[in-house]
Amino acid sequence: MDDTGRRKSDHIRICLEEEVEVGRDPGWADYRFDHQALPEIKLDEVNPATELLGRRLAWPFLTGAMTGGTKQAWQLNALLAVGAEACGCGMVLGSLRPALEDASALASFDVRHVAPCLPLLLGNIGAAQLAVAGIETRILGLCLRLRLDGIIVHLNPLQEALQPEGDRDWRGLRSRIAELRIAMAREGMALGIKEVGSGISRSTARWIGGLRPDLVETAGLGGTSWARIEGLRSPDDTGSRVARTFETWGHPSVESLASLRKAAPGIPAVASGGLRTGLDLAIALRLGASAGAMALPLLRAAVASEAALASLMNALRKELCLAMFVTGSRTLGDLRRAPIRGPDGKRIPFPRGFAA
Template identity: 35%
Template sequence: MTIQERKAEHLRIVAEEDVSYGKSSLFECIHLLHEALPELDIDEIDTTTEFFGKKLKAPFMITSMTGGAEFAGEMNRGLAEAASKSGIAFAVGSQRVMLRHPEVSDDFRVRSKIPEGVLLGNIGAVQLAEYSPEVIKGLMDDIEADGMCVHLNVAQELLQVEGHRDFTGITDKIARLVDSIRGKILVKETGAGLSPRVLEKLKSIGVPYIDVSGSGGTSWTRVEKYRAPSPVLYNTGQTLSNWGIPTAFSLIAAKKILDDKTCIISSGGVYNGLDAAKSIAVGADIAGFARPVLLPFLKGGVESAKTYLESVLYELKTAMLLTGSKDLKSLGKTPRIIAGELKDWLNAYGWLGEKGM
């Protein structure tokens, strides 16, 4: 099966099958306190922020997604346009295919669709064993991107018959890339989350942008189960279909472990503006959406994706006003209560303060 055929299959499964985690992101355990006297005017709420040195209208990004063979270009161009019109960032899906089949490179060259905005490239961490930092930088420059996402997807690889099985030496390869493309690397998971130990490793090699991409949204062990060619891979996909670290925990861990200079992205089951507001309240700088923005795009194109993003922004603004937060900095300090299962996760690390906050 070619890379393009595999990506087309992924897209069909993600659009048609039940690929959401059976357990949640744990955002429901974060409660923001209602402020009945906010003393704010919604028109003055400021949601702007900086990302990769550029200004965003809202603290959002469309995270990396690869399309199918024929659809990749249409998808990247459409989502880039929706992101540009909404004033948010856009990352293309894995550019690995460009290295094997340079004839498809135009599918990723979407700078004209997001001329002023933040555009990011993407490559798998496992590919860093095969290709030098210069080649990866070449991919970034080829599409005139502002930075490069490197994805970690061990659980997915293990469930693919054609996937990698050896994950040794990857931290060093990422460190080399960080050294050669200073300040422009975003390391992300793909829906299974980053543990405190992994966050420590990424901190030690100086990764400047980190997307926790935790569990609670799209489950890639589930996706791969639907295309498993053998009973062994099918059964393993079924058993591990809820494998991963809930996004809310991974996010709070990132805030505790990383220094203030690191930009933290919350994704994986971030479905709406309230999830985004909760993410920012516990430490995220940016909220990321993959499948939640892909589904409206597949149904109604750029306009539907844009409408979805408009709702998310209005939900965020509403949550900001209702918590008395005039800008994202104040939202980051708004009182919140942590309850339920998330409390157990945080207690295990001794991270729950006296007020349960």
């Protein structure tokens, strides 16, 4: 196994064996819908179907970017793809970096043949990988071979800086992302941007608003902590200590979503980072997200069994539908108008700048 493969395997092992969620709250629990004791609708008619990037989803959910490049990664990707297809949601693959480094790794991402009816399939690549001139042509080639609907570029400067082998030169990457955006658009494929757990600040959101990607994912603070994971991987005490100092660095998921709604209105936002229930998802949708995504709990369920993964995804969908029922919301449009209160007990206005 090469270095990238070993790193990917380490990440999965640590996520399965260790506590990698930090104590900081993503913020979803600070919001409370008004309970509708007389909803005047039937639970069976609640319908959370939506469109994202022009694709029809049975409900607004994506399995978050996780892995690829190894045999174990292929097994996980296949399970996640089959699970997502069965419940009519979308999937984001893990970073395609292993396939850029070794063509034989591409097969571990090739999920279309196990889940041909998956409604939305997105690839993923680190911004730091874009530093190599001409790389966009190779990335585009991978997207076409895997029959992807688009790609999400992840921004992870903190994680890279904490990795002994990580990329430390982040100069010039804004223009490289803009070039990839143009190349993807030429082929009719979407480009998204995401963090990996430190969230999006107001100033980064402003830059994203100017770039106008097709999608943005918050991946805010409050879920999986990459500082914690890299600290646990660190070969020395200094590395562990520095990583611990940054375990709660960044913007909680709710704050990231608010920044994006303000500074990048009209760009569909996927809420992620510590999203753990269908009620969290309902709150995120009410606050202006177009969909939600989850990573760590899906990984743990998929490793347990295919049935455990299906059960978790069904539970999430049911929780969303129940939140819709007890707010009297037949559709996601109704849910976005449902009264909700923030941390100070004050009503939150309807989301502006919302986009599907």
